[in-house]
Amino acid sequence: MVRRTYARWCGRRGAERTPPTRFTSQAWAAGYTNEPKGGTVTLGFNVPQTGAYADEGADELRAYQLAVEHINGGGDGGMLNTFTSKALKGDGVNGKKVVFVTGDTQTKSDAARASAKRMIEKDGAIMITGGSSSGVAIAVQGLCQDAGVIFMAGLTHSNDTTGKDKRANGFRHFFNTEMSGAALGPVLKNAFGSERAAYHLTADYTWGWSQEGSIKKYTEQLGWQTTAAVRTPLGAGDFSQYITPVLNSGADVLVLNHYGRDMVNSLTQAVQFGLRDKQVNGRDFAIVVPLYSRLMAQGAGENVKGIFGSTNWHWSLQDAGSKAFVKSFGTKYGFPPSQAAHTTYCQALLYADACQRAGTFRPSGVGAALAGFKFDGLGNGPTEYRAADHQCFKDVLVVKGKEKPTSKFDVLEVVEVTPRAQVEYPASMLGGELGPYNDGA
Amino acid sequence: MDAILLQVLNGLDKGGAYALIALGLTIIFGTLGVVNFAHGALFMLGAFCAVSFKSLISLEKVTLDPTQKTAWGTPLEIREAYVESWFGDAGTLLINYSVPVSLLLAIPTMLLIGIAMERGLIRFFYKRPHAEQILVTFGLAIVLQEIVKSVFGANPIPQPAPDVAKGMIDFGVAIGFDAGNVVYPAWRLIYFLFSISIVGAVFAFLRFTSFGMVVRAGMADRETVGLLGIDIDRRFTIVFGIAAIVAGLAGVMYTPILSPDYHMGMDFLVLSFVVVVVGGMGSLPGAVAAGFLLGILQSFASMNEVKAILPGIDQIVIYLIAVIILLVRPRGLMGRKGVMEH
């Protein structure tokens, strides 16, 4: 694996690259930002390498390397074999070999933007992708719009990324809180009935609010009551002071709108306070974690057992695309990929495919090829990149913590695959303006 | 009423951790005059003693079954923990009790780490300005946590409490409440009792042993004690080791409450300094009292009834208290006047 990376880098070093260009808002020149002139095209992989999401970032980077390998014709081809678009032939993109540069977002908007700017200004990256939080995704998306390069979002779940803060140059494959709510609603109703009282603990920042809003909306449609929605500081560590009020509140469902370490800690502690085994109003108390990450769920250990949530993708899916990807990733790295790895791999493939179909790397051309693009074979069933908001619409997985895991990767089981039609919403609902594509100069 | 009682329990529990870290910080500051920014890292290293011990005793014999494949194409691995295959039920029991048992591993490990730190680095900084002490120990903290990250990864690693301590205890019945109103997780009560006993042990050690007496004398007036011909340096090395043990044990026992990750020390660092300052620099009882006090106030500030009046108060309450205390009573709750004013 090391040697293959090396070969790519030798190619990279020999390549001509365009000098750093000035950011400009008007596409007055014939060229576009970082137009590849030599035999290679450079992609920028901007992932968290330090901080709480470093493991997720590392998994994203693995997936990107795998995608580049497959696009350049190496390895077993992975999901290129199952992808319905057959534009990519395993000889790079538009006759150019794909090379990449990496950077550390630190899960901070400032650092992520600095890192993306380095890739654009210094390394000549034509596309930026990655990230493990919505704040970073929105910040980098805005930057890419200004700079005139395409942004393929990584793991970002907030509605805002393709809602209020959407940009023409930005595209998201991952799902959002609205879809989580729509998918979870019916499953929760089947599992727990329609007369429940829910207590929300919500991470006190934009993503948390977005998710709280979506879950409230769909559970209240079912007839559930919302007893309280309490905001918790990011990184609170010990959540006991927020959990004890739940005990005697009369609520019989606890919704944890937390992600990452907050999720691990609040879930562990909620179980510690006996909430999973509690009886309220003659019903079994239930805990729901609307956004699950298998990688993070491992940190909560056996506490996830039986707990419902939603996820973008899971390695145990049995469609041809997922199986091909899991096999390809597992053979190379020795363990199954996470949902973060899956979404970033798909994004890299989708971008390369769009460039190939458009016959150019010009953002407006690539964007036109991606917008409205319908495809299948990437593990989520028939999918569409909706033109109106650059959001992928596909089936959503509702999962549950597995009671009898067979390995440390086998944490979640898929309860239901909610069909795409059920999670679709009108693009106008979330507001925002795409604006025009920016090709830079 | 029961809600308030529960919040007091939450506060005592959180306060236990704050108090133990602050206690160690204060011992180090009081005896050695060193502001140790790596103290949070010691707490984290303690927690990772538990992680290491657990992974050590759950080392597995891996046999590959080539006839079966995993979904990702590698041969299926059949795993069996060595400890269980060697000791049977006793092995299973050991794995179940790994957190409390790893205290035994943590004591010598943390003592060694503490002594190594003091001899290898800290002693060269006794006479240097506080800013440099802060910087070098902060650098050390980063190095330690990055090493842990490169070994254990960045994700939290779950450390369950023993099965017997996983349940809830109906605490309220004992003090006259109706059954079911004041129930509290057993492990958290254990943690509170544990922190009290560690605090008690440290105080007893300082008060009733001749070693402790010299250390206390050194805290009060280092030069005079040195003039008496007592090798104060060697004792202070051991004192540093003891402070490291206290932080480490606090970390070990905290793992079932907070799944440990490499960054947990930094999260406690700022907080524990606030605790030390509120308690009064150099005052051991002050550090302990402030730890519990801030824990309890933090819990109360998080109650919905309070947040309804002052939104966001739970985000800042600790710092707000620190500001008020420092302005009203600059030496802290129990500090002596003039300590660390310059």
Add this chain to the structure above:
Amino acid sequence: MSLAPERRDLIVLVIFAAVVLAAPVLFKPIGAGYPDLLQKFAIYGIFAIGFNILFGLTGYLSFGHAAFLGVGSYTAVWTFKLLSMNPVPAIILATLVGGAFAAVIGFISLRRTGIYFSILTLAFAQMSYNLAYSVLTPITNGETGLQLNQADPRVLDIAFGRDYGAVLPSSDLFGLDMTGYPGFYFCAVVLILCFFLANRIFRSPFGMMLRAVKSNQNRMNYTGLNTRPYALAAFVISGMYAGLAGGLLAVTDPLAGAERMQWTASGEVVLMTILGGAGTLLGPVLGAGLIKYFENIFSAFNEGILMAGFDFLPETLQHAAVAVSSLFVGEGWHLTLGALFMLIVIFLPGGLMEGINRLVAWIGRRGGGGGGEAPATAPQTAG
């Protein structure tokens, strides 16, 4: 070769200005010759110079300076949104608001000294950060950070007939775009002015007074002189520098995030200053450059680059070298940074400037046949 201090300062200033303005060419060979990093060098240089006016001269160690930087950024972005995309009003307001915020916090915090002062500033900064991230989201846009919008009012621009059309505007100085190299030169000119100003402060009677505060405050107080107004003035000036730096961050990249105010960001400027040499004029700028260089360049080294770097070794050695060095770069860059702090603090307590001075003295001794005195070019260290 003993020059008059004024003369020496002038020479240092001219060389400094020349190096700063030629930075795009000079830093190219080490991979730092691109606009964003150069802007960051200049901006954090300003931040560190300002911090040094407080810490280097008075010895007050503030652990909350990032709050002023953050406030400056928010002010600048709001100025863009409400008034004009021209950077001049933005940085003026950012400086003023940064200074005003510093005046409030300084007034309270300076009632205490030593570590109590540090904890007070830390507490204020953490409160600002926590609130900006959550409750104050309507003003700060929380986690995502405050961004520009097409629909922003921009009353001054409208009044002068500037219309940005359907695209997101970027900051421009009367038509000169503030991203890319023009943005860097804008920051560079401000940096040189700030450096000059700091130099004047260091040499002024006010600067002497501040040094006296550092060396023995009690004695100053016994002489019947109230030192607090002096310390507060220094605090406000350094808060204004921080606000200015925050404003410039927004000028070159119109987004203001709350994490700019976190205690680690405050810690960063302390590290920059001490790394470079507290109390020296040039040190903080050097320290700021070094840390930003690490953050942006070391973190980007991946296996591919390392393999190419160890090209000259035989293959097995190459792999070993890559395995070892990859611990320190890429995702391990924090480790390198931590180790570097320790090494510098242990061996060069005066920071990089002390290293440079020792080097100069050593060369001077060798060249000059062993003159005992340190050469006159040694920057003055305070205290």
